């Protein structure tokens with residue numbers, strides 16, 4: 143059996159969480175990531191018949207029975223993932239009852255998966271219906287994105303339009319737009335259900351005055367989505383209080399999507 147420390151999914155997770163921390167998105171234990179793995183991938187490194195312990199997940203995730211996830215631990219600091227994977231990460235399998243997680247590896251100090259597991263698993267279920275290749279759900283607290291939710295209307299259309307207008311690439315990277323939730327209590331099923339509902343239409347969902355969720359096929363793609371929203375939000379926070387002389391117009395955005403042959407949320411433009 144190969145050494146789990148050499149697994150590509152572990153190496154990617156170490157690099158990605160370190161990068162998120164470096165960018166100031168994940169203070170203290172802020173943020174969490176879940177990565178859907180195949181049985182084949184996991185069994186190259188671990189004996190999947192050995193369950194270390196079971197942990198209730200607090201809701202029924204029947205669509206995910208038998209599926210494996212690499213998940214960051216609750217209360218763990220992204221700053222520390224790279225240097226101590228066995229305490230900060232875990233690999234779980236959803237048990238046949240759909241409401242128990244079987245721990246296959248990790249959380250060595252007795253820890254458990256992120257408190258945001260409901261939002262993660264419910265988002266995986268929603269995205270897999272739209273895109274069977276989706277593997278990642280990522281939650282983080284990017285500074286400018288969170289700042290912008292304090293000063294901007296919070297409906298999907300106007301928030302998306304403002305971010306699309308901040309710089310040319312945004313509509314190309316997320317042409318379906320961004321879902322925005324109002325402030326809600328986090329860590330429970332209710333915010334998980336609300337997030338997953340938005341995930342049927344979007345790969346990006348903002349939690350106002352808290353952070354953002356992204357979903358994608360790979361860690362790179364998902365990180366890139368969030369990074370691009372954060373770039374737009376940073377630009378907005380730099381210019382929003384100045385007199386605006388020049389804008390990207392609705393016609394400019396239409397011309398761009400035509401040139402790149404991109405389908406986008408046309409009802410988000412006037």
Ligand code: 13P
Nearest residue numbers: 171173174216217256257
């Ligand atoms: P966890 O430490 O439980 O992952 O929570 C961090 C967080 O960002 C809560 O929204």
Ligand code: ZN
Nearest residue numbers: 172173352353
């Ligand atoms: Zn959070």
